[in-house]
Amino acid sequence: MQDEHDGTDATMPDESLVRRIKALACTAPLQALDFVKGKLDWDATGYHMAEMGLHVIDLVTIAMDFDSGADPDKVVMQAARFAAVQQPGRSEDEYRHVAEWVLHKLINVGTVDRGFSWKFGRFDEERERYGRFDFDFKLIVERADRGRIRLRTTDEAINVLVGALDTDVESAQVAAEHKLRHLIEHGRLDDAKVAAEQARHRTVQYGESLRRQLEATERDVRTVDWEHQMPGLLNAALDHIERRYEMENAILDHITEQRDTTTHPRHKQRAADLVLIVRDCISRHMQLQQRLQTAGDLFRSEQDRQQFSEPPRRASIDIFGQLLSPVLMLTIGEALPALTGYFRCANVPDVPDAVWLPSIVSRLFASAPEPAVQGAEVPEPELKVTDDPAAFNEAQFHKAEELLDLRGQPEPLSSLLHRARASGPEVARLVLHRAGQAFSPAVGDAVRGAAPRLLIAVPTGGALEDSEFGGDELLLSAVPLDLADTQDAAVAEAAPEFPEQREGQQDTQQELPVI
Numbered sequence: 393m394q395d396e397h398d399g400t401d402a403t404m405p406d407e408s409l410v411r412r413i414k415a416l417a418c419t420a421p422l423q424a425l426d427f428v429k430g431k432l433d434w435d436a437t438g439y440h441m442a443e444m445g446l447h448v449i450d451l452v453t454i455a456m457d458f459d460s461g462a463d464p465d466k467v468v469m470q471a472a473r474f475a476a477v478q479q480p481g482r483s484e485d486e487y488r489h490v491a492e493w494v495l496h497k498l499i500n501v502g503t504v505d506r507g508f509s510w511k512f513g514r515f516d517e518e519r520e521r522y523g524r525f526d527f528d529f530k531l532i533v534e535r536a537d538r539g540r541i542r543l544r545t546t547d548e549a550i551n552v553l554v555g556a557l558d559t560d561v562e563s564a565q566v567a568a569e570h571k572l573r574h575l576i577e578h579g580r581l582d583d584a585k586v587a588a589e590q591a592r593h594r595t596v597q598y599g600e601s602l603r604r605q606l607e608a609t610e611r612d613v614r615t616v617d618w619e620h621q622m623p624g625l626l627n628a629a630l631d632h633i634e635r636r637y638e639m640e641n642a643i644l645d646h647i648t649e650q651r652d653t654t655t656h657p658r659h660k661q662r663a664a665d666l667v668l669i670v671r672d673c674i675s676r677h678m679q680l681q682q683r684l685q686t687a688g689d690l691f692r693s694e695q696d697r698q699q700f701s702e703p704p705r706r707a708s709i710d711i712f713g714q715l716l717s718p719v720l721m722l723t724i725g726e727a728l729p730a731l732t733g734y735f736r737c738a739n740v741p742d743v744p745d746a747v748w749l750p751s752i753v754s755r756l757f758a759s760a761p762e763p764a765v766q767g768a769e770v771p772e773p774e775l776k777v778t779d780d781p782a783a784f785n786e787a788q789f790h791k792a793e794e795l796l797d798l799r800g801q802p803e804p805l806s807s808l809l810h811r812a813r814a815s816g817p818e819v820a821r822l823v824l825h826r827a828g829q830a831f832s833p834a835v836g837d838a839v840r841g842a843a844p845r846l847l848i849a850v851p852t853g854g855a856l857e858d859s860e861f862g863g864d865e866l867l868l869s870a871v872p873l874d875l876a877d878t879q880d881a882a883v884a885e886a887a888p889e890f891p892e893q894r895e896g897q898q899d900t901q902q903e904l905p906v907i
Contacts, residue, residue: 410514414527417510418548421531422446425497436490438479444494447474449552452532453545453596454672457679461535461542468492498532499543506530539745550597595636595673599680602629606687613695626687633681637674644670709734784822791815792822796847802869805849806857820860827866838873845870 425441455462471491651663830849
């Protein structure tokens with residue numbers, strides 16, 4: 393179907409439609425935050441995650457400058473305050489957990505490239521057919537800066553903030569500043585603050601587009617056209633900054649005059665906020681101008697460094713073909729030397745962290761912590777006397793001791809239990825307990841306690857013959873711990889028929905030292 397006015401095919405999607413689809417795709421990660429929060433394993437009800445996502449993008453955009461990005465810890469801390477505004481009365485750990493979860497979702501932690509992808513359709517003029525393409529984008533990216541992780545927002549994230557399509561950044565910034573000046577001149581300060589914030593976002597976006605060109609030059613000068621494109625881009629950027637500097641200073645003078653002359657408290661506060669925002673834009677433009685003036689020197693120094701740098705002396709290794717596949721066919725003992733040698737050469741040496749002077753100075757100027765309390769008050773223990781009756785009384789203990797005083801012949805446990813039952817079942821249970829303890833007696837404790845005898849029990853190999861208890865039969869005996877008593881008993885048992893000989897042996901034994 394041909395359009396009657398310009399003769400184009402109105403059924404085919406044009407570039408303006410593709411730009412709108414891409415702008416819509418950039419908002420999909422924010423909308424998905426509220427969709428997936430109900431599937432989490434922790435309670436996220438009550439939080440407006442899309443608003444949290446926009447706030448996090450705004451915090452990162454305002455905090456980053458041309459040289460450095462935003463501190464992740466500070467972003468999480470400020471976003472946690474916004475979460476506390478949404479759901480007051482909850483714990484600080486929950487607010488911080490919500491802020492970290494939103495930030496990780498915008499970075500897309502967990503994916504390989506930490507980015508997003510969106511399918512869109514477009515008419516391919518070369519193939520003359522409609523096809524599906526992938527639009528890959530990121531909202532917040534992580535960059536290393538002097539050994540620390542810093543956050544930066546992309547053009548797609550800033551377009552989400554200002555609610556605009558993918559347009560020319562320079563033209564969008566000029567339009568934003570003209571709109572800001574018009575609103576200020578007509579006294580619409582509330583709308584002017586929104587326009588000022590959009591102008592600041594465009595300032596950041598314009599600086600990011602130039603910073604990426606210089607960053608690409610530091611990696612490889614061949615990826616940037618420094619013969620035709622970059623000289624014209626740098627001159628246009630310097631002219632643009634000069635015009636923006638004049639425009640922003642005129643806006644600053646006008647809004648400062650309104651701030652000082654108005655008597656309405658709300659208008660005065662809005663004017664003060666606008667002054668801060670416009671001053672931030674001027675500061676960013678001045679910083680960008682300094683970098684642009686040194687861009688030529690950067691190109692020449694990088695060209696010399698990259699041109700005269702030596703090529704790598706080691707050829708790259710095909711890990712799959714040269715290492716993994718051959719190793720899988722070896723045994724563990726044969727594969728370990730090859731793997732150990734590879735990882736020893738592949739891993740870089742562990743370089744110690746360099747001391748960063750600003751961190752030392754800030755710690756030295758930090759105030760001393762509050763002194764801790766020197767110990768806490770020890771509570772008085774409450775002791776109560778229990779009314780539980782004892783399992784055995786003194787008479788039962790005395791009777792059991794009499795039965796186990798086996799100074800003569802050893803006696804089986806079954807016989808002792810039979811005699812103990814004559815005094816009661818409790819005495820029999822007490823004798824059984826003592827026999828169990830005698831199976832593995834504490835000899836050291838008995839010696840240190842100067843006990844005269846020690847009750848020991850050894851298994852006989854047979855079963856216990858008892859009507860109430862079961863187990864192995866034990867043979868119990870009371871062994872004297874005094875060496876003199878042991879020797880006397882041995883002599884008396886060896887020669888009881890010769891008293892004279894026994895007296896002579898005692899005299900001889902008394903001369904021996906006792907160990």
